Amino acid sequence: MSRRGFTRRTFLSAAALTGLSATVLSKGTASATPATLNVALANNTGNNTVYCYVTGMDPHNGNAWMFLQADGHTPYYPPSPSQPGTPLGADCSIALNASGSGPRTITLPKIVGGRVWFSIGAPLTFLVNPGPGIAMPSVTNPSDPNYDIDWGFCELTFDDSQLYGNITFVDFVSLPIACSLDTPQGTQIVRGLQPGGVDQMIAAMNSLGGDWPRLVSAGGRRVLSPNQAISVDGGLFAGYLDSYISQCWQHYASNDLTIDTQFTWGTVTGRVSGGVLQFPGVGSFTQPSTPAVFSCSQPPFTTNNDEMGNLSARLAAALNRTTLLSNPVQPTNENPGAFYQNAQTNHYARMVHQLTPDGLGYGFPYDDVHPSGVDFEGRVQSSEPGTLTISVGALH
Numbered sequence: 001m002s003r004r005g006f007t008r009r010t011f012l013s014a015a016a017l018t019g020l021s022a023t024v025l026s027k028g029t030a031s032a033t034p035a036t037l038n039v040a041l042a043n044n045t046g047n048n049t050v051y052c053y054v055t056g057m058d059p060h061n062g063n064a065w066m067f068l069q070a071d072g073h074t075p076y077y078p079p080s081p082s083q084p085g086t087p088l089g090a091d092c093s094i095a096l097n098a099s100g101s102g103p104r105t106i107t108l109p110k111i112v113g114g115r116v117w118f119s120i121g122a123p124l125t126f127l128v129n130p131g132p133g134i135a136m137p138s139v140t141n142p143s144d145p146n147y148d149i150d151w152g153f154c155e156l157t158f159d160d161s162q163l164y165g166n167i168t169f170v171d172f173v174s175l176p177i178a179c180s181l182d183t184p185q186g187t188q189i190v191r192g193l194q195p196g197g198v199d200q201m202i203a204a205m206n207s208l209g210g211d212w213p214r215l216v217s218a219g220g221r222r223v224l225s226p227n228q229a230i231s232v233d234g235g236l237f238a239g240y241l242d243s244y245i246s247q248c249w250q251h252y253a254s255n256d257l258t259i260d261t262q263f264t265w266g267t268v269t270g271r272v273s274g275g276v277l278q279f280p281g282v283g284s285f286t287q288p289s290t291p292a293v294f295s296c297s298q299p300p301f302t303t304n305n306d307e308m309g310n311l312s313a314r315l316a317a318a319l320n321r322t323t324l325l326s327n328p329v330q331p332t333n334e335n336p337g338a339f340y341q342n343a344q345t346n347h348y349a350r351m352v353h354q355l356t357p358d359g360l361g362y363g364f365p366y367d368d369v370h371p372s373g374v375d376f377e378g379r380v381q382s383s384e385p386g387t388l389t390i391s392v393g394a395l396h
Contacts, residue, residue, distance in 0.1 A: 031160040032383050036073075039116070040103035042391040043096040045175075050392065051123050052094040054106070055134065056114030059159055063112070065134055067092040067126075072106030080132040093123045096392075103389065112157045118175055118392040119151040139172050139222060140232045150221055150395045152177055156388075163385035167192050167378045168362045169352045173201050174222040176393035182386030190360050190378045192391075197355045198223065199396055204351045211236045212347060221395065225348055225364070226294040234291075241290040241319070244344055248324045249287050252277060259330045261310040262372075268311065277315075283308040285315060293319045294346065296365040317369035320346040334371050 043050045054068040058075065067076045069090050076090040096118075097104045108114075117124060117137070125145040127135040137146035152175035156165035167177050167190055178192035194200075201223045205212040214236060215224045230236050253272040259279075260267045270279035277285040285300040292298040293316060301312040314331055318324035322342035327333050340350035349363025353376065360378035362368070368377040380388070 033110075033158065033160060033162060033385065035109070037108040037158050037163060037385060038105055038387045039108050040105045040387055040389040041094070041096050041116075042103040042389060043099045043101070044391055045120055045394045046099050047120050047394070048098040049121050050096040050099070051119045052096055052104075052106075053092055053117040053119075053124055053126070054094070054108065054111070054114065055117070055126070055136070056111035056157075059110055059112050065132055066109075066111065068094065068106060068108070070094055072104065075109060078128045078132050078134070080130050081128050082130065084127075084129040085135065086128045088126055088128060092126070103391075105387075108158055108388075110159055112159055114156045114158070115153045116156065116390055117151060117153040118177065119146070119149050120175070120392075120395065122149050124149065124151055139217065139224060140228055142218075147218060148221070150175060152392070154179060154390060158385070162381060162383040163388065164379065164381045165388060166190070166362065166380075167360075169193075169349075170225060170362045170365055170367075171228050172217070172222045172224050173198055173352065175395055178391045178393075179380055180389045181380035181382060182388075183382040184384050184386075185382075188380040188382070189358075190380060191357045192361065192378070193393075194355055194357055195393060196396065200355055201351055204347070208347055211240070215348065223348070226346065227291070227296075227364075230291050230294060237290050237294070239290060241293055241322075241344055244322060244325065244342060245287060245290075245293070245319065248319070249275065249277065251325055252328075255328060257324075257328050257330070258332075259311055259314050260332050261307060261314075262331075263306075263310060265307045265310070268307075279311060282311065285312070288316075288319070294364070296320075313366045314369050317364075317366040320349060320364050320366070322346075331369050331371050336370075336374060336376075 041052050056066055057063040058066045064077050069076050069092055072094050076092055078088060124137055129135060137151060138144040154167050154177050165179055176193040176197055180187055180189045202216050202220055205215050205223060215229050217224050226237055249272050256269050256271060258267055258269045268279045268282050270277055275287060288300055292301060296316040301316050303309045303312050318330050321339040322345040323334060323338055352361055352363035353359045362377050370376055
């Protein structure tokens with residue numbers, strides 16, 4: 001967890017029912033945010049058949065799974081079924097207005113670990129498993145009923161302290177989704193993928209050769225992130241970053257690596273000894289594999305305390321951006337112009353930032369790591385949120 005304030009990772013911690021203290025005020029604390037949030041859903045797809053779904057957990061109802069029903073304001077709490085794969089017991093498909101007309105406004109109650117989903121031309125299928133647990137649409141399972149539908153989502157948490165929302169490309173690139181938030185201080189805007197962005201992404205992956213063209217999925221409906229593609233085919237990108245990672249480990253065997261935790265722990269300094277990157281008094285990291293770097297969630301990036309979590313985030317970010325070798329003061333001395341310049345780098349994340357007009361959007365899980373004064377993640381955030389507008393555009 002970053003401890004740099006609320007990020008996508010604290011959002012996901014809430015979704016996993018851990019770290020909720022970061023996002024949910026204790027019982028009895030007055031809410032700083034209004035009871036509900038107006039969300040305007042704009043259809044810019046060129047298709048008059050577009051559906052929205054809202055999923056998440058209700059922090060005021062034991063973190064129970066919650067959908068919004070088709071009327072756009074009534075919560076639905078799926079009960080635990082006796083059998084896996086049980087259909088929802090309510091209509092939770094929110095039909096958007098015709099393309100190019102005014103947005104449809106829905107009313108959002110408090111929600112953590114939320115997603116706002118869009119599908120074009122056909123509704124999505126969500127199933128309920130005992131627990132209850134929710135079987136979400138999958139981009140990696142060709143037998144999933146949603147696989148051949150054009151769909152995507154953005155993420156948000158709206159709790160008693162603030163609204164936090166972000167567009168994300170951590171798993172895949174597909175529908176262009178943008179968001180803007182009215183606040184007393186002005187309007188925050190994240191423009192999202194530009195029109196035709198998925199086609200440009202496909203062209204870029206094809207031009208790179210190697211395993212990059214294999215990220216193109218579902219007949220061009222989406223481009224998977226390296227991490228998601230590896231989850232389907234473990235042979236992809238075998239050893240791809242290993243040489244660069246080895247160079248980093250060799251370099252820091254005789255040179256200091258300083259990492260700013262950007263929290264109360266301040267800066268820590270380490271070196272590689274015996275093949276292990278050691279930060280005395282804090283912890284250590286074995287040399288990671290290529291899949292570990294792309295996922296940011298495999299050893300050695302799985303840690304058991306917040307300070308090590310902050311170090312792992314900054315280490316993984318520098319390896320994805322291939323700046324760890326050239327910059328020994330992370331992330332303080334990072335120069336965004338030097339990101340992704342190595343021949344072997346996370347070209348998926350590089351192209352995500354190149355194809356968004358403002359350069360914003362999560363290209364990998366730790367894309368919210370940055371020096372002070374700049375942002376890369378594509379978020380809106382306020383303790384005094386007004387209307388949140390989410391726009392969805394055409395895939396091609």
